[in-house]
Amino acid sequence: xxxxxxxxxxxxxxxxxxxxxxxxxxxxxxxxxxxxxxxxxxxxxxxxxxxxxxxxxxxxxxxxxxxxxxxxxxxxxxxxxxxxxxxxxxxxxxxxxxxxxxxxxxxxxxxxxxxxxxxxxxxxxxxxxxxxxxxxxxxxxxxxxxxxxxxxxxxxxxxxxxxxxxxxxxxxxxxxxxxxxxxxxxxxxxxxxxxxxxxxxxxxxxxxxxxxxxxxxxxxxxxxxxxxxxxxxxxxxxxxxxxxxxxxxxxxxxxxxxxxxxxxxxxxxxxxxxxxxxxxxxxxxxxxxxxxxxxxxxxxxxxxxxxxxxxxxxxxxxxxxxxxxxxxxxxxxxxxxxxxxxxxxxxxxxxxxxxxxxxxxxxxxxxxxxxxxxxxxxxxxxxxxxxxxxxxxxxxxxxxxxxxxxxxxxxxxxxxxxxxxxxxxxxxxxxxxxxxxxxxxxxxxxxxxxxxxxxxxxxxxxxxxxxxxxxxxxxxxxxxxxxxxxxxxxxxxxxxxxxxxxxxxxxxxxxxxxxxxxxxxxxxxxxxxxxxxxxxxxxxxxxxxxxxxxxxxxxxxxxxxxxxxxxxxxxxxxxxxxxxxxxxxx
Amino acid sequence: xxxxxxxxxxxxxxxxxxxxxxxxxxxxxxxxxxxxxxxxxxxxxxxxxxxxxxxxxxxxxxxxxxxxxxxxxxxxxxxxxxxxxxxxxxxxxxxxxxxxxxxxxxxxxxxxxxxxxxxxxxxxxxxxxxxxxxxxxxxxxxxxxxxxxxxxxxxxxxxxxxxxxxxxxxxxxxxxxxxxxxxxxxxxxxxxxxxx
Numbered sequence: 174x175x176x177x178x179x180x181x182x183x184x185x186x187x188x189x190x191x192x193x194x195x196x197x198x199x200x201x202x203x204x205x206x207x208x209x210x211x212x213x214x215x216x217x218x219x220x221x222x223x224x225x226x227x228x229x230x231x232x233x234x235x236x237x238x239x240x241x242x243x244x245x246x247x248x249x250x251x252x253x254x255x256x257x258x259x260x261x262x263x264x265x266x267x268x269x270x271x272x273x274x275x276x277x278x279x280x281x282x283x284x285x286x287x288x289x290x291x292x293x294x295x296x297x298x299x300x301x302x303x304x305x306x307x308x309x310x311x312x313x314x315x316x317x318x319x320x321x322x323x324x325x326x327x328x329x330x331x332x333x334x335x336x337x338x339x340x341x342x343x344x345x346x347x348x349x350x351x352x353x354x355x356x357x358x359x360x361x362x363x364x365x366x367x368x369x370x371x372x373x374x375x376x377x378x379x380x381x382x383x384x385x386x387x388x389x390x391x392x393x394x395x396x397x398x399x400x401x402x403x404x405x406x407x408x409x410x411x412x413x414x415x416x417x418x419x420x421x422x423x424x425x426x427x428x429x430x431x432x433x434x435x436x437x438x439x440x441x442x443x444x445x446x447x448x449x450x451x452x453x454x455x456x457x458x459x460x461x462x463x464x465x466x467x468x469x470x471x472x473x474x475x476x477x478x479x480x481x482x483x484x485x486x487x488x489x490x491x492x493x494x495x496x497x498x499x500x501x502x503x504x505x506x507x508x509x510x511x512x513x514x515x516x517x518x519x520x521x522x523x524x525x526x527x528x529x530x531x532x533x534x535x536x537x538x539x540x541x542x543x544x545x546x547x548x549x550x551x552x553x554x555x556x557x558x559x560x561x562x563x564x565x566x567x568x569x570x571x572x573x574x575x576x577x578x579x580x581x582x583x584x585x586x587x588x589x590x591x592x593x594x595x596x597x598x599x600x601x602x603x604x605x606x607x608x609x610x611x612x613x614x615x616x617x618x619x620x621x622x623x624x625x626x627x628x629x630x631x632x633x634x635x636x637x638x639x640x641x642x643x644x645x646x647x648x649x650x651x652x653x654x655x656x657x658x659x660x661x662x663x664x665x666x667x668x669x670x671x672x673x674x675x676x677x678x679x680x681x682x683x684x685x686x687x688x689x690x691x692x693x694x695x696x697x698x699x700x701x702x703x704x705x706x707x708x709x710x711x712x713x714x715x716x717x718x719x720x721x722x723x724x725x726x727x728x729x730x731x732x733x734x735x736x737x738x739x740x741x742x743x744x745x746x747x748x749x750x751x752x753x754x755x756x757x758x759x
Numbered sequence: 760x761x762x763x764x765x766x767x768x769x770x771x772x773x774x775x776x777x778x779x780x781x782x783x784x785x786x787x788x789x790x791x792x793x794x795x796x797x798x799x800x801x802x803x804x805x806x807x808x809x810x811x812x813x814x815x816x817x818x819x820x821x822x823x824x825x826x827x828x829x830x831x832x833x834x835x836x837x838x839x840x841x842x843x844x845x846x847x848x849x850x851x852x853x854x855x856x857x858x859x860x861x862x863x864x865x866x867x868x869x870x871x872x873x874x875x876x877x878x879x880x881x882x883x884x885x886x887x888x889x890x891x892x893x894x895x896x897x898x899x900x901x902x903x904x905x906x907x908x909x910x911x912x913x914x915x916x917x918x919x920x921x922x923x924x925x926x927x928x929x930x931x932x933x934x935x936x937x938x939x940x941x942x943x944x945x946x947x948x949x950x951x952x953x954x955x
Contacts, residue, residue: 320780321787325830328775345830379931380772380833504824 202332203232203363205372206296209339211239212372215267217258217629218242219251223271224311226298228363230269243629243658246650248275250622252282253648256291257626260609261584261634263417265346266626268295273311276318276357281616283322283353288613289438290415292351294342302330302359315357324352332365336372344375349383350502351415384501387518387526394514395497396530398471399429404539406469407431408454408462408483411438411612412476412500412520419443419605421524422475428528430535432543434462436477438612441602445581451543455483456747457594460554460756461546463747466491467754468542473497476520479509480613489752499523553758554744559599565738566714568595568667574721575637575665576601583635584609584627588620588644591673594743596639606631618647624662625654635663635725642668642694652704655730663724664708664732666697669739677742701732708732760815764793765837766845766916767823769808770800770924772831781808781832784825790814794847796913802925805833811914833931838918845916849894850876851885851901852908858883864904871897882907 200208206229210218218240222230233242245251248270255266266286270279276297286293300309316328325345327338335358342354399405413422419442426433426443432451435442443450452459454466463485466472472494477483484490487509495513498506499520506515516523558569572595575583581601587593587610602608609627611619624638645666655662676690701708708731711720717735724733747756771777778797785792794811812819823835855878858864868875871893873885887894894911 316776317779320776321783326776377934378830379928381830502828504821504828508821508824 198369199366200369201228201232201363202329202335202358202365202367203228205332205335205367205369206339206358206363207232207236207240208369209336209343209372210267211236212374213265213339213343215265216241218267218269219245219254219258219626220269221245221248221251221271221275222269223273223275223298225272225300225360226269226275226296226363228360229296229298229358241629242269243625243654245622246653247648248278249281249618250625250648250651250654252279252286252293252295253616253619253622254626254629254651254654255293255295256282256286256289256619257586257609257623257628258630259286259291259293259626260623260630261606261627261636262630263606264630265292265294265343268293270295271298271311272300272315273313275311276315277313279355280318280322281614283319283355285611285614285616285619286353287322287324289611290351290411291353292346293353294339294346295353295355297355297357298363299328299357299359301361303361305330305359315355319355322353323355326355326357328357328359329362330359332362332367335362336369337375340373340375341378344378345381349381384519384522385503385517387516387522389526391514391516392523392526392530395473395499395516396527398495398497398514399431399473399527399531402471403536404465404469405429405431405471405473405536406462406465406494407433407473407475408436408466408477409433409439409442409475410436410477411442413439413442414605416476416501416519416521418476418519418521418524421521421528423447425524425528425531428533429531430533430537430540431473432536432540434459436480436483436612437597437608437610439477440597441605441607444603445601449540451540452547453597455480456485456749457598457743457745458483458747459547459598460550460745460758461543463745463753463756464546465543467493467752469494471495471497473499474510475499475524476501478505481509484509485747485751485753485755489754499527550745550758558595564714565741566712566717566735567741568592568669568737569599570714571665571667571717571721571735571737572596572599572639574717575639578718578721578725579635579637583607583637584631586610586620586624586627586636586638588638588640589615589617589674590641590644591669591677591741591743592639592641592667594674595667598743617641617644620644621648621664622651622654624664625651625658625660628660628662636661637663637665637725639665639667641673642666642670642697643672643692645697646692646694649700652701652706655706656704660730661728662730663727664701664706664730665721665724666732666734667737668694668697668734669737669741670694671739673741674743676740680740680742681746682748697732697734706730706732708734710734710736712736760817762813762815764811764813764840765816765819766840766843766914767808767810767812767819767826767835767837768916768918769810769826769835770833771806771808772833773804773806774831777829777831780829781810781826784822785810785812788818788822790818790822794913796915798915801923802928805924805928807924809914809916834924834927836918836921838916842920843916843918845890845914846888847891847894847912847914848886848888849897849909849911851887851897851906852882853885853901854905854907855880855883857904861904864901867897867900871900873897
């Protein structure tokens with residue numbers, strides 16, 4: 174059934190593709206897809222061809238100067254790369270995949286992008302419309318499979334729909350609270366010729382309100398609470414970065430003298446060494462921010478969603494505090510934590526209004542309290558992690574070395590597990606969009622493809638992918654993508670020869686019953702060599718600085734494997750089911 | 760907070776797949792939908808979902824926000840039974856010979872406001888419309904006389920305080936809608952919110 178494209182039709186497609194705009198002409202659905210990409214200023218597409226998306230790839234053959242298509246090794250790699258691209262660039266990430274397995278391989282990435290609010294447009298091929306529902310070759314019901322993990326999805330069976338549906342897709346993906354959109358296009362619609370009337374960007378959908386009109390009453394109430402507060406505490410998430418409101422945020426906390434802590438995804442929205450930056454929240458966050466959440470009198474939550482890894486036990490979370498919650502998504506307000514004053518809106522708009530109304534203050538004594546807790550944490554945990562008294566290398570000292578040699582200017586992409594927590598605890602950042610990690614979904618295998626995408630999204634920046642020995646083996650096929658696209662990323666494997674985070678839990682909560690966490694690895698340096706990527710493995714402290722430096726200075730991609738302590742634990746830790754103030758230092 | 764019956768009214772675009780998108784908001788949280796009806800509304804092209812569930816107000820409020828968050832949903836409301844006028848329709852199949860013989864049955868049907876839709880030699884189909892207790896009352900009454908089959912429709916409901924949707928729809932079509940459209944439910948309960 175796949176041979177319905179006549180040679181004549183293919184010839185026609187090529188002719189029209191060469192006409193400058195194609196407006197008013199008879200073009201194929203496939204070409205309309207590519208014209209939409211160009212109109213939306215898409216430069217990079219991550220994808221993998223296959224039967225049901227062949228017409229689009231055929232059209233792409235003539236668009237290689239306008240569109241940079243990166244051939245990945247697995248569709249999951251494509252979507253994580255698109256996520257990394259979106260996170261480093263602030264633009265929409267684009268993915269092409271075929272029907273059936275091509276489409277189902279996107280599901281993990283869609284779920285990840287959904288929970289971490291990453292703007293994506295994924296195009297999947299689909300079998301001919303007349304074959305829908307017949308269990309045709311490589312047919313899956315991708316719309317229903319992806320409904321829970323997309324902000325919006327739509328199946329196109331007629332080429333006439335392509336321009337306006339794609340315009341909607343880009344509009345929905347990037348506006349309001351961003352998220353992934355999937356458009357499934359049947360093969361007949363890709364081949365079909367139609368009267369192309371040009372591409373108009375979408376600016377309005379009557380059933381969709383990306384952001385509300387800000388109601389001043391709430392700003393006034395919020396400012397009143399903040400001005401009356403003796404111990405105000407700001408906790409912020411990725412909303413500040415997604416809203417491109419980093420400057421507005423900085424002005425706000427500086428005027429109010431407000432100590433501010435970040436969620437894992439909010440990290441890098443302000444420089445980590447800012448005097449008001451008090452650290453990271455959550456299960457493996459810093460001591461002060463966790464304990465003092467239960468001591469502050471006004472908690473100002475900005476663009477964050479009170480995830481359970483941040484709040485710990487909910488009925489013992491900030492009960493003493495009045496809560497101001499700024500969010501663009503009304504369904505987040507009162508979802509987990511009851512709000513005293515909800516400020517519904519885009520923080521790019523609400524923060525300046527709030528800054529105007531708050532009084533210039535310092536809160537020295539209160540800020541000092543954070544510093545006291547920081548000192549306790551340094552004494553109990555940080556000093557030993559960064560300056561170990563034994564010969565065994567720690568993950569923390571590796572990250573410290575990266576900080577020293579990059580001056581906090583690199584984009585650091587992390588995978589999931591102990592190395593992720595350690596990196597987020599100790600990495601230094603000077604600029605926004607520098608910390609890229611799978612926060613909400615916790616997708617092992619995220620880092621390598623996401624780092625590839627992050628580099629394409631910010632080509633002038635150094636990209637370091639910090640990955641554990643477990644996670645690296647989940648998507649290491651993307652070394653092929655690194656090789657073929659000749660990009661320059663630095664792969665830093667922190668190898669503790671364990672699935673470390675699960676091992677840590679088994680040690681602490683399951684009586685050291687190490688159940689299937691002892692993972693063996695191939696020789697990663699040799700694996701990289703097979704892909705013509707240089708690298709080395711080290712296990713001694715005296716080699717560390719030179720090795721990291723060599724990695725950073727190397728022209729092109731490089732893999733550095735550092736053997737670290739096998740049974741090191743990440744502390745502090747809020748054990749599951751405990752309150753944030755019950756955080757353990759050991 | 761106690762669980763009680765809530766009727767959720769959702770105004771949507773007419774879009775393939777939207778039923779699933781809305782239904783999974785309930786199934787994801789393991790909440791059973793008691794009744795679900797999809798119909799046109801007074802505004803052309805706008806569809807109206809009527810969903811009945813048994814839950815606490817807190818849960819219902821969160822569900823409505825998740826529903827309203829869907830791109831093709833214009834508005835979602837939830838109401839208690841006191842705030843709506845609602846009806847369900849039921850059909851009952853009974854053997855005609857028993858109906859013909861037993862005068863009592865005929866009286867019973869009159870009492871329940873039932874109407875004969877089809878009368879055949881072998882069976883007769885009655886219809887009633889009303890609240891759950893009413894349609895269920897007739898089942899109990901008919902059971903001794905050989906009720907062959909019973910089926911009840913989903914609930915349809917009209918919110919007493921509603922002025923319909925057509926005026927709101929005009930607002931939705933504006934690029935810069937008026938403030939009434941972006942209804943801020945927090946503001947409506949301002950006192951409650953700010954004194955917490």
